[in-house]
Amino acid sequence: MKKRYQVVLIFVVFAIITYLDRNSISSIGDDITKEMGLSDQQWGMVLSAFSLAYGGFEIPTGLMVDRIGPKKTLFRIVIWWSIFTILTGLASGFYFLLIVRFLFGAGEAGAFPTVSVAIARWFPAVERARIQSVVWMGSRLGGALAPILSIQLAEAYGWRGVFYIVGTLGVLWAIAWWFWFKDEPREMKGITTEEVKEIEEGRSLKNAHHGFLPLKVIIKNGNLWALMGMYHCLLYGAYFYMSWMPKYLQNGRGIPKSELGWMVSLPFVLGMAGCLIGGFASDYFAKKRGLAFGRRYVGMFGLVMAGVCMIAGSFTENISVAIVLLGLGLAFKDFTLPVAWSAATDIGGKNAGAVTGTMGLAGQLGSAIMATAFGFILHATGSYELPVRIIGVIVIVGGLLWFKIDASKPITE
Numbered sequence: 001m002k003k004r005y006q007v008v009l010i011f012v013v014f015a016i017i018t019y020l021d022r023n024s025i026s027s028i029g030d031d032i033t034k035e036m037g038l039s040d041q042q043w044g045m046v047l048s049a050f051s052l053a054y055g056g057f058e059i060p061t062g063l064m065v066d067r068i069g070p071k072k073t074l075f076r077i078v079i080w081w082s083i084f085t086i087l088t089g090l091a092s093g094f095y096f097l098l099i100v101r102f103l104f105g106a107g108e109a110g111a112f113p114t115v116s117v118a119i120a121r122w123f124p125a126v127e128r129a130r131i132q133s134v135v136w137m138g139s140r141l142g143g144a145l146a147p148i149l150s151i152q153l154a155e156a157y158g159w160r161g162v163f164y165i166v167g168t169l170g171v172l173w174a175i176a177w178w179f180w181f182k183d184e185p186r187e188m189k190g191i192t193t194e195e196v197k198e199i200e201e202g203r204s205l206k207n208a209h210h211g212f213l214p215l216k217v218i219i220k221n222g223n224l225w226a227l228m229g230m231y232h233c234l235l236y237g238a239y240f241y242m243s244w245m246p247k248y249l250q251n252g253r254g255i256p257k258s259e260l261g262w263m264v265s266l267p268f269v270l271g272m273a274g275c276l277i278g279g280f281a282s283d284y285f286a287k288k289r290g291l292a293f294g295r296r297y298v299g300m301f302g303l304v305m306a307g308v309c310m311i312a313g314s315f316t317e318n319i320s321v322a323i324v325l326l327g328l329g330l331a332f333k334d335f336t337l338p339v340a341w342s343a344a345t346d347i348g349g350k351n352a353g354a355v356t357g358t359m360g361l362a363g364q365l366g367s368a369i370m371a372t373a374f375g376f377i378l379h380a381t382g383s384y385e386l387p388v389r390i391i392g393v394i395v396i397v398g399g400l401l402w403f404k405i406d407a408s409k410p411i412t413e
Contacts, residue, residue, distance in 0.1 A: 020169065
C-alpha cells in the first residue's frame, strides 16, 4: 500500500474518534440535563459554547498549521480536546460544564483545517476531494457509533464514564500520530521515490504562507465571502444532527430511549455514503468539466436537496418516513461536505490553513447560533418542528451560494 493511503487510514481513525468525542454529549444529554437540572435554554448554551470556542480559534489554528505544520498542530489539538473530554465527566453543574465545553471547543478548533493542509501536502490536487470524502466518511462512522456506544456505556458505567473512555482513545491516537507521521512525504520512512515524485508534481501547496492574510484581501475577495456564507449555512444543518436531534426525537416525536440509538445513528450511516459519493463525484466532474464546475454544481446539489429533505421530514407525521427523510438530509449535506473543504484548499493555495480556518470560523458561528436559537424557539413556541424548518431554508440558501464560488481562482495578495 502506498504511504499516502496509510495516511488516509490514520485520518479516518482520527475522524471517528473526533465525532465520538463531539457527539456523545448529545446522545446522553437527557441524562446530563436531568441530573444537573438544566433547562432547554441552558442546554442550548452548553452546546453552543463548544461551537463559539471552536469557531473563534479556527483562524489562529489555521495560521499555526501554516507556520509549524500539521504534525505538531494536530498533536496539540488532540491532546487538548481529549483532556477536556475527560474533564466533562467531572462536571458538577451548569457553569462548570459550560466552561469545560468552551475549552473543549477551543482545543479542537482547527482539527479539520489541519487535516486539509496535510491532505494538500500528501496528495495531488486531482485526488483531494475523494480523500476528503473518505476522511469525512470516517467522521460519520464516528457519529453513527456515538449514540449507540454512548448509551450502552452510560448504562454500564454512568454518563461520566462515557467521557473518560472516549477521551482516553484520543490520547492514544495522539501518541501514535506523533511517532509515525511526517509533515513532508519525502521524510516518511519507507516511501518510494516514485510516490514522492507523484505527490510533489501534482500538488500546489509547496511553500505555505506563514503570515496573516491581510484584512483588505479578505474584505475584497467575494469568492472567500461566498465560501464562508455557504459553510455558515451548511453547519446550521450539520449541527442539528450533532446536538438537538436526540432530544428532538425523544421529546418532540415521543421516541423511547430504548429505540433512540439506531434512529440517531441512521443519518450518520447515510452520511457516510453521501461523503464518499460527493467527493468522488466532485473529482470526476472537475477532471471532465474543470475545477469550478466540479466543485460548484456538486456542492450546490447536495445542500439544496439537504434542505428540501429536512423540511419535508418536519412535515411528515409518519415517524419512520420522517426519520428516513431527515437521514437523507444529512446524507445530501454530507454530499457537499468534502467538496467544501476541497474548494477551501483550492482557493487557499499557499494560504490553505488560513482560508480553511476562516471557512471553519464562519461555519461554527452558524453552529453556535443554531444550538442556542433552537432552545429559545422551542421555549417560545413549544414546537420542535419549526426550528427544523427554519434550518432547512437556511441550508437551501447555502446551496445557492455555490453559484458565487469559483474554486479555480486561488486567493492572492
